[in-house]
Amino acid sequence: MEITFDGGKVISAHINGHTISTDQPRNGGGQNSAPPPFELFLASIGTCAGIYVKSFCDQRNIATENIKIIQHADYNRETGLPTNIKIDIQLPADFPEKYKAAVISAAELCKVKKTIANPPKFEVITSIN
DSSP states (O other): OOOESTTTTTTTETTTTEEEEOOOGGGTSSSOOOOOHHHHHHHHHHHHHHHHHHHHHHHTOOOOOOOEEEEEEEEEETTTTTEEEEEEEEETSSSOOGGHHHHHHHHHTHHHHHHHHHHOOOOOOOOOO
16 A cells, blocks of 8 residues: 655555545645545444445345444544444344344454454554655
């Protein structure tokens, strides 16, 4: 992954032929042209859970058009860091009762969530290019 500085507060990640841009809100000196990095981090949690829910449903031929995930975070007022992240898988009334617990288990397989629960060591270095 390569990270580039693209003018103003726009910072982009380039990975496997994709570019993911971030920006800061106007009150943070940016142009609000893209989500800030922390919002992308939070989105990666919900979308990762969504992939597992989608796969679970696809394997059982359960339609996903009326399923949605609502994610909410509570924050520590002093640090601004999340203290609780709630992932609410909203299922339609006709969702099979026998799969409700299993769809939660599927969402909990999310690799992003597992990484947060078992954080890696971070190493930040400098080098001359």
